[in-house]
Amino acid sequence: MSIFVLEAIRIPRGKGNAKGALHHVKPVDLLKNLFDEMRNRTAIDPSRVDEVILGCVGQLNDQGGNIAHTAALYSDWQTRGSGTTLTSYCTSGITACSMAAAKLLSGQGELYVVGGVESMSRVPILSDNGPLFTDPDVSSKVPFVPNGVIADFIAARQGYSREDLDAYASASHNKAAVATENGYFKRSLVPVRDARGEILLSDDELIRPGSSIQSMAKLSPSFENIGAEGFDDMLCKQFPEVSHIPHHHHAGNSPGMVDGASLALLATREMASNLGIPARAEIIGFSTKRAAAIEGLTGGYAAAEDVLKRTGLNGTDIDLWEFNEGFAATAMNFAQQLHVPPDRYNVNGSGIAMGHAMGATGVNILSMMIDELERRKMRTGLIAISGAAGAGAAMIVRIY
Numbered sequence: 001m002s003i004f005v006l007e008a009i010r011i012p013r014g015k016g017n018a019k020g021a022l023h024h025v026k027p028v029d030l031l032k033n034l035f036d037e038m039r040n041r042t043a044i045d046p047s048r049v050d051e052v053i054l055g056c057v058g059q060l061n062d063q064g065g066n067i068a069h070t071a072a073l074y075s076d077w078q079t080r081g082s083g084t085t086l087t088s089y090c091t092s093g094i095t096a097c098s099m100a101a102a103k104l105l106s107g108q109g110e111l112y113v114v115g116g117v118e119s120m121s122r123v124p125i126l127s128d129n130g131p132l133f134t135d136p137d138v139s140s141k142v143p144f145v146p147n148g149v150i151a152d153f154i155a156a157r158q159g160y161s162r163e164d165l166d167a168y169a170s171a172s173h174n175k176a177a178v179a180t181e182n183g184y185f186k187r188s189l190v191p192v193r194d195a196r197g198e199i200l201l202s203d204d205e206l207i208r209p210g211s212s213i214q215s216m217a218k219l220s221p222s223f224e225n226i227g228a229e230g231f232d233d234m235l236c237k238q239f240p241e242v243s244h245i246p247h248h249h250h251a252g253n254s255p256g257m258v259d260g261a262s263l264a265l266l267a268t269r270e271m272a273s274n275l276g277i278p279a280r281a282e283i284i285g286f287s288t289k290r291a292a293a294i295e296g297l298t299g300g301y302a303a304a305e306d307v308l309k310r311t312g313l314n315g316t317d318i319d320l321w322e323f324n325e326g327f328a329a330t331a332m333n334f335a336q337q338l339h340v341p342p343d344r345y346n347v348n349g350s351g352i353a354m355g356h357a358m359g360a361t362g363v364n365i366l367s368m369m370i371d372e373l374e375r376r377k378m379r380t381g382l383i384a385i386s387g388a389a390g391a392g393a394a395m396i397v398r399i400y
Contacts, residue, residue, distance in 0.1 A: 094393035142389060160329050
């Protein structure tokens with residue numbers, strides 16, 4: 001059985017603070033912008049949708065109470081089944097896609113809406129005070145190391161200098177600026193409008209055109225104090241080949257906190273034919289394999305390796321690669337480990353330049369991947385994300 005992506009859309013990402021363009025927009029309204037657009041683009045009858053599955057990491061306050069179900073009802077999508085909100089940390093969006101694809105493959109329905117939302121200006125990161133992050137008994141048992149410290153550790157282990165990281169990060173910003181200027185994102189980008197129909201944000205807000213090593217050199221490291229709380233020592237003891245962890249990641253070469261949302265429509269071949277909606281892509285494989293918890297942000301590499309094996313493909317079979325830039329070092333390490341050609345990797349920038357709206361990121365990069373494969377007339381793309389405590393997710397799509 002084949003699983004098709006009929007449509008994949010996203011809103012532009014707004015700065016995740018009180019001055020961001022989307023701070024005053026409720027998460028349900030971010031999603032309503034997309035539910036309305038999905039109906040306009042596909043003319044779909046929501047009663048044919050079996051389930052809505054959305055990723056959201058901070059499930060409290062504005063994002064609590066099963067926001068997937070709430071937002072669908074609020075948007076007047078009276079679906080056949082209920083809505084489900086899930087978290088697998090930063091991998092939540094790809095996990096939502098994978099769960100829907102698995103249900104479709106097993107005959108548990110024919111049509112699913114997937115995606116995610118994260119309003120990080122209204123529900124800041126770690127607002128849920130989960131035990132992994134706040135309970136020393138739990139975090140030491142896992143063991144858990146904060147993501148920024150893990151990124152600095154990966155840089156030390158791989159021998160990446162501060163200049164290497166800043167060069168990668170500035171390139172991400174500049175590629176995203178060029179892509180925005182040239183309209184590469186317009187196919188799937190849905191402007192956010194207020195209740196009067198006025199546009200609040202039409203392009204990703206975080207991008208800094210003209211970024212350079214020199215401009216980033218002015219930024220101070222962010223994670224040195226956290227590392228000194230015992231996490232550096234924990235990592236050096238576990239990995240004796242690393243005797244010291246210089247702290248090189250800062251606000252410019254780390255993922256930006258943003259407000260964002262994304263939706264995709266997945267269907268079986270028969271349902272796609274019945275609806276008369278041309279398929280944009282086919283999902284040919286997915287994985288949620290993880291890495292060791294102490295290594296944190298290396299799960300995306302494990303999942304990518306696994307999905308290649310599951311599908312019988314090699315790296316040379318992949319035309320474009322998109323790995324969420326959790327930090328400059330993790331993105332550089334992913335490409336190094338999988339021997340990804342630079343001209344096929346994160347070609348329009350990624351999380352460093354445009355931000356990481358955690359629950360929404362999976363379908364954000366899915367939509368960007370499909371857009372770029374179509375634009376370049378290429379066929380096969382791999383998307384991947386690493387998350388906290390070793391979480392990983394990857395998916396391969398092929399233009400249909």
